[in-house]
Amino acid sequence: MYHLIKKDILIQKRSFPIAILLTLFFSFSFTEMGSAGLTLSVTAVTYMLTLGASALEDQNNSGKLLVSLPITRKKIVLAKYLSVYVFASFAILLNYLISLIVDFLRLPQGSLPLTAEGILGAVVAVTLMCSITFPPTFKLGYIKAKTIIFVLFFIMAFGVSSLAAKISQTGLFNENTLFTRISQFSITAIILAVTFIVLIISCLLSLNFYKKREF
Template sequence: MYHLIKKDFLIQKRNLKLSILLLLFFSVSFSSIGTTGLIYSICAVSYFLALGASALEEKNNSDMMLVSLPINKQKIVLSKYISVYVFTAYSILVIYGIVLMERLLKLPFNVLPFTIEAIVLAIAGVTFLCSIALPLIFKVGYLKAKMFNNILLFLLVFGTAALADNLVLTIHFTWQQKALQFFSKLSEIEMLGLIMIPLLIIFIFSYFLSLLFYKKREF
Protein backbone atom coordinates (compact mmCIF):
# COMPACT_ATOMS: atom_id res chain seq x y z
CA MET A 1 0.00 0.00 0.00
CA TYR A 2 2.72 2.46 1.00
CA HIS A 3 4.69 1.73 -2.16
CA LEU A 4 1.61 2.30 -4.35
CA ILE A 5 1.02 5.71 -2.77
CA LYS A 6 4.72 6.52 -3.01
CA LYS A 7 4.57 5.59 -6.71
CA ASP A 8 1.83 8.20 -7.28
CA PHE A 9 4.22 10.81 -5.93
CA LEU A 10 7.37 9.66 -7.71
CA ILE A 11 5.80 9.53 -11.17
CA GLN A 12 4.60 13.13 -10.75
CA LYS A 13 7.86 14.97 -10.07
CA ARG A 14 7.07 17.48 -12.80
CA ASN A 15 3.48 17.92 -11.61
CA LEU A 16 4.64 18.43 -8.03
CA LYS A 17 6.98 21.23 -9.10
CA LEU A 18 4.17 22.77 -11.13
CA SER A 19 1.80 22.48 -8.17
CA ILE A 20 4.13 24.57 -6.00
CA LEU A 21 4.16 27.31 -8.65
CA LEU A 22 0.37 27.11 -8.95
CA LEU A 23 -0.14 27.35 -5.18
CA LEU A 24 2.24 30.30 -4.99
CA PHE A 25 0.36 32.00 -7.83
CA PHE A 26 -3.03 31.27 -6.24
CA SER A 27 -1.82 32.42 -2.81
CA VAL A 28 -1.01 35.87 -4.17
CA SER A 29 -3.64 36.23 -6.90
CA PHE A 30 -6.59 35.05 -4.82
CA SER A 31 -5.62 36.78 -1.56
CA SER A 32 -8.27 39.44 -2.20
CA ILE A 33 -11.11 36.89 -2.09
CA GLY A 34 -10.07 35.45 1.29
CA THR A 35 -11.18 31.98 2.32
CA THR A 36 -12.79 31.43 -1.08
CA GLY A 37 -9.35 31.61 -2.67
CA LEU A 38 -7.90 29.18 -0.14
CA ILE A 39 -10.64 26.63 -0.78
CA TYR A 40 -10.32 26.97 -4.54
CA SER A 41 -6.53 26.61 -4.44
CA ILE A 42 -6.53 23.44 -2.33
CA CYS A 43 -9.38 21.84 -4.31
CA ALA A 44 -7.88 22.59 -7.71
CA VAL A 45 -4.31 21.46 -6.96
CA SER A 46 -5.31 18.37 -4.95
CA TYR A 47 -7.70 17.28 -7.70
CA PHE A 48 -5.01 17.95 -10.33
CA LEU A 49 -2.49 15.73 -8.52
CA ALA A 50 -4.96 12.98 -7.60
CA LEU A 51 -6.01 12.57 -11.22
CA GLY A 52 -2.55 13.28 -12.59
CA ALA A 53 -1.26 9.97 -11.28
CA SER A 54 -3.99 8.11 -13.19
CA ALA A 55 -3.23 10.11 -16.34
CA LEU A 56 0.45 9.18 -16.28
CA GLU A 57 -0.31 5.53 -15.51
CA GLU A 58 -2.63 5.26 -18.48
CA LYS A 59 -0.14 7.04 -20.74
CA ASN A 60 2.59 4.57 -19.79
CA ASN A 61 0.25 1.52 -19.72
CA SER A 62 1.04 1.06 -16.03
CA ASP A 63 -2.44 -0.37 -15.38
CA MET A 64 -1.66 -3.45 -17.43
CA MET A 65 1.57 -3.94 -15.52
CA LEU A 66 -0.11 -3.49 -12.13
CA VAL A 67 -2.86 -6.05 -12.80
CA SER A 68 -0.24 -8.54 -14.00
CA LEU A 69 1.61 -8.30 -10.67
CA PRO A 70 0.59 -10.25 -7.57
CA ILE A 71 -1.07 -7.16 -6.07
CA ASN A 72 -4.58 -7.28 -4.73
CA LYS A 73 -6.90 -5.03 -6.77
CA GLN A 74 -8.41 -3.87 -3.50
CA LYS A 75 -5.04 -2.38 -2.51
CA ILE A 76 -4.63 -0.69 -5.89
CA VAL A 77 -8.01 1.02 -5.61
CA LEU A 78 -7.63 1.86 -1.92
CA SER A 79 -4.22 3.44 -2.52
CA LYS A 80 -5.81 5.86 -5.01
CA TYR A 81 -8.37 6.94 -2.45
CA ILE A 82 -5.78 7.39 0.28
CA SER A 83 -3.62 9.33 -2.16
CA VAL A 84 -6.41 11.89 -2.48
CA TYR A 85 -5.90 12.93 1.15
CA VAL A 86 -2.12 12.67 0.89
CA PHE A 87 -2.14 15.13 -2.01
CA THR A 88 -4.61 17.33 -0.14
CA ALA A 89 -2.33 17.36 2.92
CA TYR A 90 0.58 18.22 0.63
CA SER A 91 -1.33 21.18 -0.85
CA ILE A 92 -2.29 22.44 2.60
CA LEU A 93 1.31 22.21 3.84
CA VAL A 94 2.65 24.07 0.82
CA ILE A 95 0.15 26.90 1.30
CA TYR A 96 0.91 27.02 5.02
CA GLY A 97 4.61 27.27 4.16
CA ILE A 98 3.85 30.19 1.84
CA VAL A 99 1.83 31.91 4.58
CA LEU A 100 4.65 31.43 7.11
CA MET A 101 7.21 32.74 4.63
CA GLU A 102 5.12 35.87 4.03
CA ARG A 103 4.77 36.50 7.78
CA LEU A 104 8.41 35.85 8.68
CA LEU A 105 9.92 37.76 5.78
CA LYS A 106 7.23 40.46 5.82
CA LEU A 107 6.93 40.35 2.06
CA PRO A 108 5.34 43.35 0.33
CA PHE A 109 2.23 41.48 -0.80
CA ASN A 110 -0.72 39.69 0.76
CA VAL A 111 -1.31 35.95 0.66
CA LEU A 112 -4.30 33.72 1.35
CA PRO A 113 -5.72 33.66 4.89
CA PHE A 114 -5.17 30.30 6.57
CA THR A 115 -8.24 29.22 8.56
CA ILE A 116 -9.40 25.86 9.90
CA GLU A 117 -12.93 26.39 8.56
CA ALA A 118 -11.68 26.93 5.02
CA ILE A 119 -9.35 23.91 5.26
CA VAL A 120 -12.23 21.63 6.28
CA LEU A 121 -14.42 22.97 3.47
CA ALA A 122 -11.59 22.43 1.00
CA ILE A 123 -11.18 18.82 2.16
CA ALA A 124 -14.95 18.40 1.77
CA GLY A 125 -14.75 19.75 -1.78
CA VAL A 126 -11.88 17.43 -2.75
CA THR A 127 -13.70 14.47 -1.20
CA PHE A 128 -16.83 15.15 -3.24
CA LEU A 129 -14.93 15.77 -6.48
CA CYS A 130 -12.87 12.59 -6.24
CA SER A 131 -15.85 10.52 -5.12
CA ILE A 132 -17.34 11.14 -8.56
CA ALA A 133 -14.15 11.24 -10.65
CA LEU A 134 -12.40 8.07 -9.45
CA PRO A 135 -15.18 5.55 -10.20
CA LEU A 136 -15.34 6.91 -13.76
CA ILE A 137 -11.58 6.49 -14.16
CA PHE A 138 -11.65 2.93 -12.82
CA LYS A 139 -14.53 2.06 -15.16
CA VAL A 140 -13.46 3.59 -18.49
CA GLY A 141 -9.94 4.94 -17.93
CA TYR A 142 -8.58 8.45 -17.48
CA LEU A 143 -8.73 9.62 -21.10
CA LYS A 144 -12.38 8.68 -21.66
CA ALA A 145 -13.38 10.28 -18.34
CA LYS A 146 -11.16 13.35 -18.80
CA MET A 147 -13.69 15.72 -20.35
CA PHE A 148 -16.38 14.96 -17.79
CA ASN A 149 -13.92 15.27 -14.90
CA ASN A 150 -12.67 18.63 -16.19
CA ILE A 151 -16.24 19.92 -16.41
CA LEU A 152 -16.85 18.57 -12.92
CA LEU A 153 -13.83 20.46 -11.61
CA PHE A 154 -14.98 23.68 -13.23
CA LEU A 155 -18.56 23.47 -11.98
CA LEU A 156 -18.03 22.13 -8.49
CA VAL A 157 -14.84 23.92 -7.50
CA PHE A 158 -16.14 27.30 -8.61
CA GLY A 159 -19.52 26.52 -7.09
CA THR A 160 -17.92 25.49 -3.81
CA ALA A 161 -15.73 28.58 -3.85
CA ALA A 162 -18.70 30.87 -4.53
CA LEU A 163 -20.65 29.44 -1.61
CA ALA A 164 -17.74 29.00 0.78
CA ASP A 165 -17.67 32.45 2.35
CA ASN A 166 -21.44 32.45 2.78
CA LEU A 167 -21.25 29.04 4.43
CA VAL A 168 -18.52 30.15 6.81
CA LEU A 169 -20.49 33.31 7.65
CA THR A 170 -23.60 31.21 8.21
CA ILE A 171 -21.70 29.01 10.63
CA HIS A 172 -20.52 32.09 12.54
CA PHE A 173 -24.03 33.54 12.56
CA THR A 174 -25.59 30.31 13.76
CA TRP A 175 -23.06 30.07 16.57
CA GLN A 176 -23.27 33.67 17.69
CA GLN A 177 -27.04 34.00 17.53
CA LYS A 178 -27.73 30.52 18.87
CA ALA A 179 -30.57 30.17 16.42
CA LEU A 180 -30.58 26.43 16.83
CA GLN A 181 -30.12 24.91 20.26
CA PHE A 182 -28.35 21.86 18.94
CA PHE A 183 -25.79 23.74 16.89
CA SER A 184 -25.30 26.34 19.59
CA LYS A 185 -23.75 23.61 21.75
CA LEU A 186 -21.15 22.83 19.11
CA SER A 187 -17.99 24.65 18.17
CA GLU A 188 -17.46 25.89 14.63
CA ILE A 189 -15.00 23.07 13.96
CA GLU A 190 -17.51 20.49 15.22
CA MET A 191 -20.19 21.89 12.92
CA LEU A 192 -17.79 21.72 10.00
CA GLY A 193 -17.01 18.16 11.02
CA LEU A 194 -20.67 17.31 10.57
CA ILE A 195 -20.35 18.38 6.95
CA MET A 196 -17.69 15.73 6.44
CA ILE A 197 -19.73 12.80 7.78
CA PRO A 198 -22.10 12.41 4.77
CA LEU A 199 -19.20 13.13 2.42
CA LEU A 200 -17.11 10.36 3.98
CA ILE A 201 -20.05 7.98 3.54
CA ILE A 202 -20.19 8.98 -0.13
CA PHE A 203 -16.41 8.52 -0.37
CA ILE A 204 -16.62 4.99 1.07
CA PHE A 205 -19.47 4.10 -1.29
CA SER A 206 -17.40 5.54 -4.14
CA TYR A 207 -14.48 3.28 -3.17
CA PHE A 208 -16.57 0.11 -3.32
CA LEU A 209 -18.06 1.24 -6.64
CA SER A 210 -14.57 1.82 -8.05
CA LEU A 211 -13.45 -1.58 -6.80
CA LEU A 212 -16.43 -3.21 -8.52
CA PHE A 213 -15.64 -1.42 -11.79
CA TYR A 214 -11.93 -2.23 -11.58
CA LYS A 215 -12.55 -5.92 -11.02
CA LYS A 216 -14.81 -6.10 -14.07
CA ARG A 217 -12.65 -3.92 -16.30
CA GLU A 218 -10.79 -5.57 -19.17
CA PHE A 219 -7.32 -4.28 -20.03
Protein backbone atom coordinates in the same frame (compact mmCIF):
# COMPACT_ATOMS: atom_id res chain seq x y z
CA MET B 1 -0.02 0.70 -0.41
CA TYR B 2 2.81 2.99 0.57
CA HIS B 3 4.73 2.03 -2.59
CA LEU B 4 1.73 2.67 -4.82
CA ILE B 5 1.26 6.14 -3.33
CA LYS B 6 4.98 6.86 -3.57
CA LYS B 7 4.82 5.86 -7.24
CA ASP B 8 1.98 8.37 -7.84
CA ILE B 9 4.26 11.07 -6.45
CA LEU B 10 7.39 9.95 -8.30
CA ILE B 11 5.78 9.74 -11.74
CA GLN B 12 4.72 13.37 -11.37
CA LYS B 13 8.10 14.84 -10.64
CA ARG B 14 7.52 17.38 -13.39
CA SER B 15 4.14 18.45 -12.04
CA PHE B 16 5.40 19.50 -8.64
CA PRO B 17 7.07 22.76 -9.77
CA ILE B 18 3.76 23.64 -11.48
CA ALA B 19 1.92 22.82 -8.25
CA ILE B 20 4.25 25.18 -6.35
CA LEU B 21 3.73 27.99 -8.89
CA LEU B 22 -0.04 27.46 -8.79
CA THR B 23 -0.04 27.65 -4.99
CA LEU B 24 2.03 30.85 -5.09
CA PHE B 25 -0.39 32.32 -7.62
CA PHE B 26 -3.43 31.46 -5.46
CA SER B 27 -1.66 32.64 -2.35
CA PHE B 28 -1.00 36.10 -3.69
CA SER B 29 -4.07 36.55 -5.91
CA PHE B 30 -6.78 35.31 -3.55
CA THR B 31 -5.42 36.61 -0.24
CA GLU B 32 -8.54 38.65 0.27
CA MET B 33 -10.77 35.59 -0.05
CA GLY B 34 -9.38 34.26 3.23
CA SER B 35 -10.42 30.69 4.09
CA ALA B 36 -12.30 30.25 0.80
CA GLY B 37 -9.06 31.14 -1.03
CA LEU B 38 -7.23 28.40 0.88
CA THR B 39 -9.97 25.90 0.05
CA LEU B 40 -9.74 26.86 -3.62
CA SER B 41 -5.95 26.67 -3.69
CA VAL B 42 -5.67 23.27 -1.96
CA THR B 43 -8.52 21.80 -4.01
CA ALA B 44 -7.08 22.95 -7.33
CA VAL B 45 -3.55 21.68 -6.64
CA THR B 46 -4.77 18.36 -5.20
CA TYR B 47 -7.13 17.72 -8.09
CA MET B 48 -4.43 18.61 -10.62
CA LEU B 49 -2.01 16.09 -9.07
CA THR B 50 -4.69 13.40 -8.70
CA LEU B 51 -5.78 13.71 -12.33
CA GLY B 52 -2.14 13.88 -13.42
CA ALA B 53 -1.38 10.53 -11.79
CA SER B 54 -4.42 8.90 -13.43
CA ALA B 55 -3.59 10.38 -16.84
CA LEU B 56 0.03 9.18 -16.74
CA GLU B 57 -1.11 5.74 -15.65
CA ASP B 58 -3.43 5.55 -18.63
CA GLN B 59 -0.86 6.94 -21.06
CA ASN B 60 1.62 4.17 -20.16
CA ASN B 61 -1.14 1.55 -19.98
CA SER B 62 0.42 0.81 -16.60
CA GLY B 63 -2.81 -0.53 -15.15
CA LYS B 64 -1.91 -3.74 -16.96
CA LEU B 65 1.48 -3.75 -15.22
CA LEU B 66 -0.01 -3.16 -11.76
CA VAL B 67 -2.61 -5.91 -12.19
CA SER B 68 0.10 -8.31 -13.40
CA LEU B 69 2.18 -7.76 -10.25
CA PRO B 70 1.33 -9.57 -7.01
CA ILE B 71 -0.89 -6.71 -5.81
CA THR B 72 -4.61 -7.06 -5.14
CA ARG B 73 -6.92 -4.83 -7.16
CA LYS B 74 -8.39 -3.68 -3.83
CA LYS B 75 -5.01 -2.25 -2.76
CA ILE B 76 -4.61 -0.43 -6.08
CA VAL B 77 -8.00 1.26 -5.63
CA LEU B 78 -7.56 2.15 -1.95
CA ALA B 79 -4.06 3.53 -2.58
CA LYS B 80 -5.50 5.85 -5.21
CA TYR B 81 -8.07 7.20 -2.74
CA LEU B 82 -5.41 7.65 -0.06
CA SER B 83 -3.07 9.42 -2.46
CA VAL B 84 -5.66 12.22 -2.72
CA TYR B 85 -5.12 13.07 0.95
CA VAL B 86 -1.35 12.87 0.55
CA PHE B 87 -1.57 15.41 -2.28
CA ALA B 88 -3.96 17.56 -0.18
CA SER B 89 -1.48 17.46 2.74
CA PHE B 90 1.27 18.54 0.37
CA ALA B 91 -0.87 21.47 -0.87
CA ILE B 92 -1.65 22.51 2.71
CA LEU B 93 2.02 22.24 3.65
CA LEU B 94 2.94 24.42 0.67
CA ASN B 95 0.51 27.09 1.84
CA TYR B 96 1.94 26.85 5.32
CA LEU B 97 5.51 27.29 4.04
CA ILE B 98 4.44 30.27 1.92
CA SER B 99 2.77 31.89 4.94
CA LEU B 100 5.96 31.33 6.99
CA ILE B 101 8.10 32.95 4.28
CA VAL B 102 5.66 35.84 3.87
CA ASP B 103 5.67 36.42 7.64
CA PHE B 104 9.44 36.14 7.84
CA LEU B 105 10.00 38.60 4.98
CA ARG B 106 7.08 40.74 6.14
CA LEU B 107 5.75 40.99 2.63
CA PRO B 108 2.95 43.55 2.32
CA GLN B 109 0.46 41.43 0.34
CA GLY B 110 0.22 38.71 3.00
CA SER B 111 -0.77 35.07 2.31
CA LEU B 112 -3.78 32.78 2.59
CA PRO B 113 -4.73 32.15 6.23
CA LEU B 114 -4.32 28.55 7.34
CA THR B 115 -7.71 28.19 9.03
CA ALA B 116 -9.47 25.00 10.07
CA GLU B 117 -12.45 26.18 8.05
CA GLY B 118 -10.34 26.51 4.90
CA ILE B 119 -8.63 23.14 5.39
CA LEU B 120 -11.91 21.35 6.15
CA GLY B 121 -13.50 22.98 3.12
CA ALA B 122 -10.65 21.71 0.96
CA VAL B 123 -10.89 18.18 2.37
CA VAL B 124 -14.63 18.13 1.65
CA ALA B 125 -14.15 19.56 -1.86
CA VAL B 126 -11.36 17.16 -2.91
CA THR B 127 -13.22 14.21 -1.42
CA LEU B 128 -16.35 15.05 -3.42
CA MET B 129 -14.45 15.75 -6.63
CA CYS B 130 -12.42 12.56 -6.42
CA SER B 131 -15.48 10.56 -5.40
CA ILE B 132 -17.01 11.57 -8.70
CA THR B 133 -13.82 11.13 -10.75
CA PHE B 134 -12.60 7.73 -9.55
CA PRO B 135 -15.46 5.29 -10.28
CA PRO B 136 -15.61 6.09 -14.05
CA THR B 137 -11.80 6.15 -14.15
CA PHE B 138 -11.54 2.70 -12.57
CA LYS B 139 -14.20 1.36 -14.91
CA LEU B 140 -12.91 2.73 -18.21
CA GLY B 141 -9.48 4.25 -17.70
CA TYR B 142 -8.93 7.99 -17.36
CA ILE B 143 -8.86 8.95 -21.04
CA LYS B 144 -12.13 7.18 -21.87
CA ALA B 145 -13.79 8.38 -18.65
CA LYS B 146 -12.99 12.07 -19.18
CA THR B 147 -16.28 12.92 -20.91
CA ILE B 148 -18.32 11.01 -18.34
CA ILE B 149 -16.54 12.83 -15.51
CA PHE B 150 -17.26 16.18 -17.18
CA VAL B 151 -20.97 15.29 -17.55
CA LEU B 152 -21.12 14.12 -13.91
CA PHE B 153 -19.59 17.40 -12.71
CA PHE B 154 -22.04 19.33 -14.85
CA ILE B 155 -25.00 17.37 -13.45
CA MET B 156 -23.71 17.88 -9.92
CA ALA B 157 -23.22 21.64 -10.36
CA PHE B 158 -26.64 21.98 -11.99
CA GLY B 159 -28.27 19.71 -9.39
CA VAL B 160 -26.77 21.56 -6.43
CA SER B 161 -27.76 24.99 -7.74
CA SER B 162 -31.35 23.92 -8.50
CA LEU B 163 -31.58 22.23 -5.10
CA ALA B 164 -30.34 25.41 -3.42
CA ALA B 165 -32.93 27.46 -5.32
CA LYS B 166 -35.71 25.01 -4.31
CA ILE B 167 -34.63 25.13 -0.66
CA SER B 168 -34.53 28.90 -0.59
CA GLN B 169 -38.10 28.96 -2.02
CA THR B 170 -39.31 26.75 0.81
CA GLY B 171 -38.15 29.37 3.33
CA LEU B 172 -36.18 26.84 5.37
CA PHE B 173 -33.39 29.36 5.85
CA ASN B 174 -35.63 32.25 6.85
CA GLU B 175 -35.11 33.66 10.32
CA ASN B 176 -36.11 31.46 13.25
CA THR B 177 -36.50 28.24 11.27
CA LEU B 178 -34.84 25.05 12.44
CA PHE B 179 -31.97 25.42 9.94
CA THR B 180 -30.95 28.86 11.11
CA ARG B 181 -31.06 27.79 14.73
CA ILE B 182 -28.72 24.77 14.50
CA SER B 183 -25.14 25.48 15.41
CA GLN B 184 -22.21 25.91 13.04
CA PHE B 185 -20.76 22.73 14.56
CA SER B 186 -23.83 20.70 13.66
CA ILE B 187 -23.80 21.99 10.07
CA THR B 188 -20.12 21.04 9.76
CA ALA B 189 -20.86 17.60 11.20
CA ILE B 190 -23.70 17.09 8.70
CA ILE B 191 -21.50 18.16 5.77
CA LEU B 192 -18.69 15.85 6.91
CA ALA B 193 -21.08 12.94 7.39
CA VAL B 194 -22.58 13.41 3.91
CA THR B 195 -19.08 13.70 2.41
CA PHE B 196 -18.01 10.53 4.18
CA ILE B 197 -21.05 8.63 2.90
CA VAL B 198 -20.34 9.84 -0.67
CA LEU B 199 -16.71 8.72 -0.26
CA ILE B 200 -17.71 5.25 0.93
CA ILE B 201 -20.21 4.81 -1.93
CA SER B 202 -17.61 6.01 -4.44
CA CYS B 203 -15.00 3.66 -2.99
CA LEU B 204 -17.34 0.66 -3.14
CA LEU B 205 -18.25 1.48 -6.73
CA SER B 206 -14.58 1.83 -7.72
CA LEU B 207 -13.69 -1.48 -6.05
CA ASN B 208 -16.52 -3.22 -7.85
CA PHE B 209 -15.65 -1.66 -11.23
CA TYR B 210 -11.94 -2.37 -10.95
CA LYS B 211 -12.53 -5.97 -9.84
CA LYS B 212 -14.39 -6.56 -13.11
CA ARG B 213 -12.14 -4.44 -15.33
CA GLU B 214 -10.45 -6.28 -18.19
CA PHE B 215 -7.09 -5.22 -19.59
